[in-house]
Amino acid sequence: MGKKSLVVYFSCGGTTELAGKELAGALKCDFHPLEAQETYTREDLDWKNPQSRSSVEMQDEKARPSYKKLPVDLKDYEQIFLGFPIWWGIEPRIIDHFIEQEDLKGKEVIPFATSGGSTIDKAQDRLEEKYGQGLTLLKGHRFNRNLERQEIEDWLQILSH
Numbered sequence: 001m002g003k004k005s006l007v008v009y010f011s012c013g014g015t016t017e018l019a020g021k022e023l024a025g026a027l028k029c030d031f032h033p034l035e036a037q038e039t040y041t042r043e044d045l046d047w048k049n050p051q052s053r054s055s056v057e058m059q060d061e062k063a064r065p066s067y068k069k070l071p072v073d074l075k076d077y078e079q080i081f082l083g084f085p086i087w088w089g090i091e092p093r094i095i096d097h098f099i100e101q102e103d104l105k106g107k108e109v110i111p112f113a114t115s116g117g118s119t120i121d122k123a124q125d126r127l128e129e130k131y132g133q134g135l136t137l138l139k140g141h142r143f144n145r146n147l148e149r150q151e152i153e154d155w156l157q158i159l160s161h
Ligand SMILES: Cc1cc2nc3c(=O)[nH]c(=O)nc-3n(C[C@H](O)[C@H](O)[C@H](O)COP(=O)(O)O)c2cc1C
Pocket: 010, 011, 012, 013, 014, 015, 016, 017, 045, 046, 047, 054, 055, 084, 085, 086, 087, 088, 089, 090, 114, 115, 116, 117, 118, 119
């Protein structure tokens, strides 16, 4: 695509990390994890428990979990691929926080996600509604666990048109 790209991914169980690394491999670009300041434990991720940290955050539209500053300057990139697991049908609140905190104006932001089955559509709609004015948000893609390089190549091909 000829643009300087960066892949940033939030991943608690490694699936989104895997997708992010494959994507960065296909793009031959830099990648970095977006790490929560306070790592999510297994209990934190228990969606069956309404009191778990992830449940409490996802029930609170305003929750903005802190994250560790990335060791790169986003100014150096024109295109940010932003990966996350689908939580409760949408993007985890830490992703909202990242988009709100960082200066992404003038950049292309391209979401990608992994999930147990949910599509990325609801997250995509939310992100467009909340942040679509300030940044250029392209159509994202959801990968499943058995992602193949061809799926990435096909998506990148679509994006480049
Ligand atoms: C708190 C929580 C909520 C989740 N909610 C959904 C959901 O609504 N739909 C879905 O398909 N998968 C859901 N999942 C499954 C994850 O999206 C899926 O396992 C994802 O690939 C995990 O990515 P990771 O290994 O990078 O953390 C949820 C997982 C967690 C921990």
